């Protein structure tokens with residue numbers, strides 16, 4: 001038997017899942033395209049919208065599975081000028097534990113998230129309210145804040161609006 005409160009959460013989730021909301025932010029540069037990645041600081045979406053938008057470009061929301069891929073993403077962001085213009089940011093990546101709490105996978109590849117790049121105390125599935133935990137992963141950077149915010153992972157509510165990075169998967 002499903003409790004009424006659980007039903008409300010389910011409806012909210014279904015509504016959000018179908019929602020694609022891309023919002024404009026301050027433009028510091030035009031859309032950047034490279035062979036492997038796509039990023040625009042002109043686009044923000046919740047995690048589902050980000051996932052969907054990448055697919056419309058025949059790409060996937062990015063996965064960062066090891067040091068090498070993390071470094072490649074950092075180099076790419078540097079090349080767009082975004083890191084120069086923004087001293088801190090949060091970006092959606094494809095990691096999530098939507099299917100089973102605490103079991104993180106990369107949505108783009110289907111692989112388990114095994115790369116230990118979490119900020120300390122994360123992932124914590126923080127309960128923001130009765131319906132909102134944290135099931136989607138961001139890449140976070142804060143200039144001068146040390147190793148803990150140096151392109152590290154944190155789980156956040158999937159409904160939040162953040163910019164995102166897409167990648168081509170050969």
Ligand SMILES: [Ca+2]
Nearest residue numbers: 097125134135
């Ligand atoms: Ca979670």
Ligand SMILES: [Ca+2]
Nearest residue numbers: 124125154155
């Ligand atoms: Ca968290």
